[in-house]
Amino acid sequence: MDGGENARDAGRARRATGAGAAAGSAGADLARVLNDVGPRLRALRRERDVTLAALSEETGISVSTLSRLESGRRKPTLELLFPLAKAYRVQLDELVGAPTTGDPRIHPRPFVRHGQTFIPLTRYLGGLHAYKQILPPHYGCDAEPRVHEGFEWCYVLSGQVRLRLGDRVLTLTAGEAAEFDTRVPHAFSNPGDQPAEYLSLFGAQGERMHVRARPTAGGEGGEEG
Template identity: 85%
Template sequence: MSERERSAPDPRPAAPDQRPARGQRPAPDQPPAGDLAGVLTAVGPRLRALRQERQVTLAALSEETGISVSTLSRLESGGRKPTLELLLPLARAYRVQLDELVDAPTTGDPRVHPRPFSRHGQTFIPLTRHLGGLHAYKQILPPGYGRGAEQRVHEGFEWCYVLSGTVGLRLGDRELTLGPGEAAEFDTRVPHAFSNPGSQPAEFLSLFGAQGERMHVRARPAGGPASGSPGPGVS
């Protein structure tokens, strides 16, 4: 054995009852092969959920990333193995960290490094790192946003809390006005649309999930008292 081979560190992690040499850091634990396969298998559904959440078509995503529509479709369905060459442009297009796309194990740092993105004329600031389950955002509506906007319907449940400004919420046939400190919750299968009738930007926190937990809050109808009777999807 050569001198270089003798001095090279052992790539295998030390046994539980062994201590690393003085001045040497312990080797990091490696995920079992089964866990790694599970992480890779979950990438496709996570990519599809993210694209649908952002309301982006495969054609639009293909144009932005340079990845063919067929490759994107196979990647989402699990027919194509995710590689760094494919995931990097997707992470840039979605403005998320690469480890969010693959649900990489936590490194011990709980801080979230949000990257704002714009959709439908409003700004979203992600407050959660994981793409599955419940999503948390800070949303910013510019003055006059959403006047006459078409109501949307989709699966899920949403809760929002106004930080500043005035947020208008059209929920079915009802029009609600939310000010700072007020919150509302509703089933997103009810036609809904947000607006900002004020002259200043409106900011609010939003929690959204396909099967979100309900939070009991109260919103007031436009021009009505705060104790007005709740409408559909608002309590």
């Protein structure tokens, strides 16, 4: 065997090794994506405040199958993920957290919950969630405060946003921001005659931003700190 043949054999060996490593990496990526689907589905359902029974009714998937899917005991398939993506109004790659392969722009799909409009500003379901939210005039003035795990930050774009936080009442206007632990009873409302728009960042694990709102001496108003 001459030197040229040795070089060709070595080249083939290197290509085979590289192909094997690439296949192994792709397999590991796929396994990681599939393992993350269940927790992502559970987080999305809780974020949308939807019960398993309600989701079952909308998708035609049994409650037991949905529960096993969220817990990782059922392998996600296209037949299961497609109706879930349709119910949540998200794309399949967003639902499973597939790696970004091209256009980084986000194409938000608004949805309405409890009478207010949510416009998602983040692609993936893990970590912080960003939304633009729109409150109709005089929305939620009688809303009951609620509690849940996490930490929230909001920034008012236009109009007035009234935040009931524990026994405090804060009225935020354009350019003002607030952050708070969502385990404190809270409720948003719009006391004005025009729609109110604000940005909201929510971290289910308690991620914090660095701007706080403080009540004025009169019990209303907000300021940056």
